[in-house]
Amino acid sequence: MPDQQGGNAAAWRQHHDGCLEPGHHGLGRQRHWSATARCSRRATPPDRCAGHSAAAGQRRVHAHGSERDLQPVQAPAQSGPGHVRIPSPGGLRSRASTGVYDRISAVSTRAIRDARRAGGGLLMGLLKRLTKRRDRGTDTVVDTPVETIADQLRDEALFAQARERYLARLAAEGIPEPGAWLDPKRKPATVDDIAALYAVNPSFVDMLPWTEYLPQEQAMLLEDGKSLAAFYELTPIGTEGRDPEWLRKARDALENALQDSFDELDESPWVVQFYAKDETSWADYLETLHDYVQPRAQGTAFTEMYLQQFKHHLEAISKPGGLFEDTKVSQLPWRGQQRRVRMVVYRRCTGDGLVRGQTPSMYLKNICERLTGGLANAGIKTRRMDRHDIRHWLLHWFNPHPEHLGSKRQDIDRFFEIVNNRTVEPPEEGTLPLASGDDFSQCLFYSEPQSDAKKGLWYFDSRPHRVIVLDRLRDAPKTGHLTGENRKGGDALHALFDKLPEDTVLNITLVITPQDVLEAHLEKLARKSVGDNQASALTREAVDEARKLIGRKHKLYRGNVVFYLTGKDEQQLESRSMELANAMLSAGMEPVYPRDEVAPLSSYLRWLPAGFDVNKKHALDWYTQMMLAQHVANLSPVWGRASGTGNPGITLFNRGGAPLTFDPFNKLDRQMNAHLLLFGPTGSGKSATANNLLMQLIAIYRPRLFIIEAGNSFGLLGDFAQKLGLTVNRLKLAPGSGVSLAPFTDAIRLVSTPDKVTILDADDIEGSDEHLQTMPEQGEEERDVLGEMEIVARLMITGGEEREEARLTRADRSAIRHCILTAARTCFDAERAVKTEDVRDALSDAGKDTTLPEKRRERMFEMAEAMDMFCMGADGEMFNREGTPWPEADITILDLATYAREGYNAQLSVAYISLINTVNNIAERDQFKGRPIVNFTDEGHIITKNPLLSPYVIKITKMWRKLGAWFWLATQNIDDLPSAAAPMLNMIEWWICLNMPPDEVEKITTFRKLTPAQKSLMLSARKESGKYTEGVVLSKSMEVLFRAVPPSLLLALAMTEPEEKKQRYDLMQSLGVDELGAAMAIAHDLDRIRGIEPTTITFPASPLENLA
Template sequence: MDKRSRPFMYCLVRKSRCTSIKSWKLTTNSKAARSNTPQERTMPMPTWIDHLGSARSALLYCVLSAGLLTGCSTNKEQMLPHGQNTMMDVWNQGTTGSAGSASGRQLLDARSELRRPIDVRATQAFQDSAAYTQPVQTTAQSGSCHVCVSAPCGLRSSTSPWLHHCVPSLSACAIRHAWRAGRGLLMTLFQRFKSRAPLNSATQTDIAGDPLLSEPSAVELEQPEDDLVEDLKASDQNDVDAALERYLKRLEDQGIPAPGDWRNPKQKPATVGDVAALYDVKPSFVDLLPWIEYLPVEQAMLLEDGKSLAAFFELTPIGTEGRDPEWLRKVRDALENALQNSFDELDTSPWVVQFYAKDETSWDDYLRNLREYIRPQAKGSPFSELYLDLFKHHLDAIAKPGGLFEDTTVSKLPWRGQQRRVRVVVYRRVVGDAAFRGQTPAMHLDNICQRFTGGLANAGINSKRMDGYDIRHWLLQWFNPHPDHLGTTLKDFDRFFQLVNKRTEDAGEDLPLVTGDDFAQGLFYREPKSDSQKGLWYFDGQPHRVIMLDRLREAPKTGHLTGETRKGGDALHALFDKLPEDTVLAITLVITPQDVLEAHLEKLARKSVGDNQASLLTREAVNDARKLIGREHKLYRGSIAFYLKGNDEAQLTARSMQLTNALLGAGMEPVASDDEVAPLNSYLRWLPGNFDVNQKRAMDWYVQMMLAQHVANLCPVWGRSSGTGHPGITLFNRGGAPLTFDPFNKLDRQMNAHMFLFGPTGAGKSATLNNLLNQLIAVYAPRLFIVEAGNSFGLLGDFAKKLGLTVNRIKLAPNSGVSLAPFADAIRLVNTPSQVKTLDADDLESSDEDMNAKPDEDDDERDVLGEMEIVARLMITGGEEKEEARLTRADRSVIRQCILAAARICSDADRTVLTEDVRNALRTAGEDTSIPEGRRNRMLEMAEAMDMFCMGADGEMFNRTGTRADFSYET
């Protein structure tokens, strides 16, 4: 027994230690006699009892001694088990029986939970008595009646431990924490005799619970009241039990624990380790990503080491439709030179180039480009705004998963609206000193990127450097494939991406965030999950995996993966078209020094000894590789990966099988998903900028040798033509991507543009023309003149009129009362003489240059004279080739002068210039005697020719005042 738990007895009368013991008998009171524990014990009697003088005094002081024993002090940590009965229960067992105690306790809990009023005095009594209840030493649990107490004055007695058998036997399960017990049996006995043994000294208790008293003192305690228990006994027991049962039933239905469940002895309390686990940092997917911050000044992404930088580019694929093999070969050689000659070959931390390709159904970039391309005169008009809304709806409709329709003629594959986006990442992992030949990492990266993009431009590949918004837009869609935070429709997804990724302007003097701006942290709006057994990553609940390419069975051809070339048979498509939807192609190329590879080849040749088949083939392959290196075909290390995703695991498995079959048919052997070692790591390894060549065995285990020419053939820069990028007119190619061009843009034409649209009946010629005219009206808001024999454009006229455009519908027929005034705009040449220009009607390129020099001016004010010259020439020659050949440059000059003369006369008269006014001007010039007779005769001849359009049906149509309109529809 330790020092703290040794029993002591302090004698109040003599203030001396007890020395001798005799047998004596202690009898408890009547209430204690009703308890389940033995109430009588035969004990040795101390010899000092003889000096007391009477049995009453002996009994008094024994009881007082027993009362002092209630100050038992033990170690706080060595308490009896949780979840047992309280000291209040022990008291009730001694007074009302165990059954009554349990029922009373249950009624107390029920009443407390039912929010019934509780007697305040009883509550105060519980609180007062709880302060004097002490925890009991653990040793009391081992025996049936071993209760150890200490002397109140701190003195230690030499009395044997068996003296304390005078205390009534208490079950170990009846003692609980000191702070939960209401009162004890010995404390109650002490309360009954406190008036006979007054003590005045104050009590002081240390942390362990030992009372430290200089002198014995009495503690003033109130007699415990039984009003609450009596009140509960007097209440209707049946009503209380029914209410308790209903209350517990409601708690059970809601999944809430019952009030007494915390007493369960099997439930362990929270430990320090449990609390510390709340602050543990679990392994994070984001911690394995390299992107820290986009640097706008350097136009690069800062990687996790704080020194390395990565540049992101987006490429425009080269169109391969209808190209002959010789042209493709020349472009391939230019691309190979760009890969071989743009990068420095470094022994440590070599440069890494990564190509990514994916068919995306996001049209944000195209719609933004289209909105910005609309000309000022049409921007914001009802027609243009409605066209933009309708076209966006059309784009979303054709991007239907699984394809809009089956192309059974050309590609033999489903057709779907989508854009093939090709991106390139260039980076170098810096080790040690970040400077390279006096250049900072940013300067070195910029120089390399300029050389690389210049080489791509020589191959006809356009590139655009991506900013922080573009990079975030790309990666947000990668790691958030199903962002249903705002809804489950595609519109909700678009709205989510617009909210979380906005183009921000420079904050100026605003301070940055104290917490920083971790680029990778901001890409995730749900926690990624992984399944190591299946090798899957889960983003937004959708499974993702990566499939690696094991080897090439044969040399790849130009545009092997993404070029539209014949692969055999009647179908004309690209291999990438046959891959599952949402597949991401990732090609990683490490710019390895050639001398290092030559040393590796030499090592292979030395080890290939013997005459067996493997040795012979190895030596032959080494010799072929040496020859290729000597012919300026460099050998690099690279890897090819395919990222897949599905709505569920079943779809992902089906897509994995579809990818495997497509690659095997193209001479490419992938690694089976079940055979991939550490597939979760492989998924991370080939993410943009994440492959670290400086890691141990990274260059030996995870990349293989590849010729630069083969990489050029496999690169996703081969594809289908997407037009000029000027969305004046938008069509679609066979891959479903927008094909844009603008015949009114000088950059998109070489001569005056004409279009000949032909096809069999029912092919959709009229529908196509209506589509083209809709786009021209939305972009340019031009003045259109449509002449047709049927009624194919009637609905277009009604549609334009409903949206606020002026429509003049004319039916050209005799006696229809319809007239046109081809020279009505001639009066502008007089009212605005600064706009009068002598333009050559045959030299339309000079007219285009003048129009592009002043894009904000109205087109008809710059070339109106040339247009009217063309009209007059048609009236004079009738469009006959022989008459057109007789027309000289002098004749054309006279025609222009007569148009201006007629305009002056009509301007003074404040009326419209008619055809007869131009005819009269020619006659007047022909009567001028100062002009040579030959010239005068020619003028009179031209006037007579124009007179045909001033009489009869032609005169009725072309020699009267016309009607000005934005949209003239003539049938």
């Protein structure tokens, strides 16, 4: 027989019986055949250790043998009295086989008996050694080593201990010991045993109601083949900082939606269910974020880095136990999670399912349109769920911890990505459907569900699940009782659902019961409540109260409230059950304890989506209780925290840990413009928030970004962007920097393109002032260039001083405008740009005009001399040249440097105007390229404290909406904003206010009208150092409270405090890195402090192509 067949036979024996060969570990019975006899043995069955070689069998051939710790058995060679001969096995006895055994010398009977007890392992060792000696031509008897009796006894003891350990391991795995099949007392298999092989346990799937999703009807077909269910995802109403009156109005609208949207049917009434769960799966959000990236930014190194880092950040903040303890607001752990609220609407049809001639699908469509319209009036957004959405929800429900690809989180996420891939390729043309069908419920399970009737538990992925039912309400629930943010005694402010155990699912089922049926039931209760005892009296009072409520149009329905719980094991499940019961009792809700629940396994199935069948006998009487529609509205999970508009141009968080998204650039989110104002007092986290906003804009939109700052707060952001392929241009406005600005460069338009200028009459001062007050949506498309140039000249003449500005008369303003026009004509004829000295010279020439009164000539000379200060020295170098052309760059960072100091007010204002002019020229040039432009000014209070600057900003930016350019301003001091800035601030639609104290909120009312609800929202914002900062977003379309918890990298890039700069410097010296490298090292340290696994950012070897 070939060696391969012999090897397979040896491997089969080693796998099933073990190996007692010297130097090998293993136990069991073995049979030994000669080489020739093995040829007659039939082939090993293919399913028994196929693919094992002999060598593999000696190492590790079966799972239960992987931990064998046995000592090798030495083959005793000492012979003694009572020699016998070893016959060959009877079934394989032949002349060829006995040839080997004939040459075996006699050994002691005791040794043979011990060898037989060991299963033949000893004899096999003797056989091999004797065969080797035969091949060498040596005498087997003479060469056999002699062992003492002590050695033999020691080997027997070791063998017995090893055998016991081996058999114990087999028994633990439910495997019979080797040779058990030879037991004569064991009964052979019977017919019933064979039939049991085909027995089927009760199917869990057969008890689920979902059969097939119908795309055209956008509904789920239930198990009866005619009933339909519609699934929705709801966006909750934000309750943070809302006053009670606002909440009451929203509650009344929700109550009306519930009791006015459904027809009340005696047979097969409508059922609406609400479900809520905090989920830590970010797949849907990350997919939305990835798809939202604009084409210009898609695939760039910066965007890919941001998406990767933000995904890591989301996974890190959603770790079990939370990222940190919120001691300022909720006094509970805070973690990243999404509170997903879903609604199911269905009706169990009977007969043909027709109601007044309407088919089930048509009737469902009409009811859903009514309901969603009513919910919209209450401020609740709805989205119809498709097959992928429903499957995603239920897959995570019934597969809580699949380990098919591994037990790590990324392995589980990969599993769900594979099994619920939305982009499934359609079948090829002519491909037949599956013969087994496409049952929706069948395709939800990837492991077998199990149940324990004694414990009342279902097991999915070996994790226990149970349901806890509400017994009764002790008190009337408040608005947002379960999921709304309410003050819970003391200073704690949180929702009851925040205190519930992780992975809890809330379900509220409401049956739209006809009111006449309930009134008849109340009448029956009243008739039976006879007597003078206390119970009867209380019952009569309750009936009377119910009748009064129904009479006031508060409808009474039947419903139930349950909570689904799970845990990694039964011990954790019991702990969570007790935690849930305590939370319910503290909220005036009495639960049915698990020990008292009747048929808990059935109860678990009863309240699954679309699972409650109202047509079953006693279904309403036994399993539901009377509930007022108002109480259901208060308990429903539609109360929560704001989540924004759903457009992730900018992503922050709410207090519950869910993403809060909005996008000023999106037309659906803005109503006027995308101009933005960021308010933040000192220490409120303004720099970190600003860096966060700008980084997200770069990743999503790749805009052309101009950052005007004082203090290098964004230098590290520029370094980081440059490392990832963006072009960065840095300018510093300081004497000797080589930078020059041309504040009058646009004056040439007054002559070159007069048709595109609003006002050309130098004496039409009123026209310029009216143009200043015109709102952007109502103004003309042309700029008031003459009015803008007048402001520049006035700043130079007055130095930005209020006293000098007060001296300026209407005649002075008219003279200034005439001189600007004169300078523009002169320079146009000379084909050169207008410089400051040209306007000065025009004023000086006007002072020489003898037709003017002497007083007017003196005033002209006086104004010319004032402007002369900007034509000489350092100021002349900066403002009296044709201007330094700016290179094309993705990001331009301008440091105001010297001009941000005290005493440079006029120079600062003129420089800022020149910068705004330059940005405006670029916006006009590139307006058809579709690339947005953002002019971000930090420390805006330094800029806007000049009364003349705000009017200029309004004049030049009011038309930016048509150019795709947006004015963003950040400031920390409202006191430095003059009253003249009010029109500018009113022009800005988006306000982000960070953690503002009450006095600052009152100061804001000077510039923007705030409602009581908005004031309450702003005053509710908090900050906890090292953890988060809160703020409010105010716009025409949204008023929300947000919580900023940025990644550690952003925090490290925005560190501007002196001690933080010192920390960076020390790391630069110790690690030998640049400032950006030190900041990234700090980010790693912050990750470790926050309990986050640090990530490494790899910068590309070569920069990407410049998209400027």
